[in-house]
Amino acid sequence: MNSHLALVPCNALIGAHMGLAESTVTSYLAPAARKLVATNRFDAVLRARHSGLIA
Numbered sequence: 001m002n003s004h005l006a007l008v009p010c011n012a013l014i015g016a017h018m019g020l021a022e023s024t025v026t027s028y029l030a031p032a033a034r035k036l037v038a039t040n041r042f043d044a045v046l047r048a049r050h051s052g053l054i055a
Helices: 011-018 022-035 041-050
Strands: none
Touching: 011 022, 022 041
16 A cells, blocks of 8 residues: 555546556455555555554
């Protein structure tokens, strides 16, 4: 997970930037957010940063 994900407004833009479909981005981020017990992508990034998973 990358801390820049919190700044991008939607999965479609993340996918466009990375050359992936929006559905692929969603399917990759959803399990990560679930494991972090996050309510949304922004919360997931905050929790990952707090736990030291990302800088």
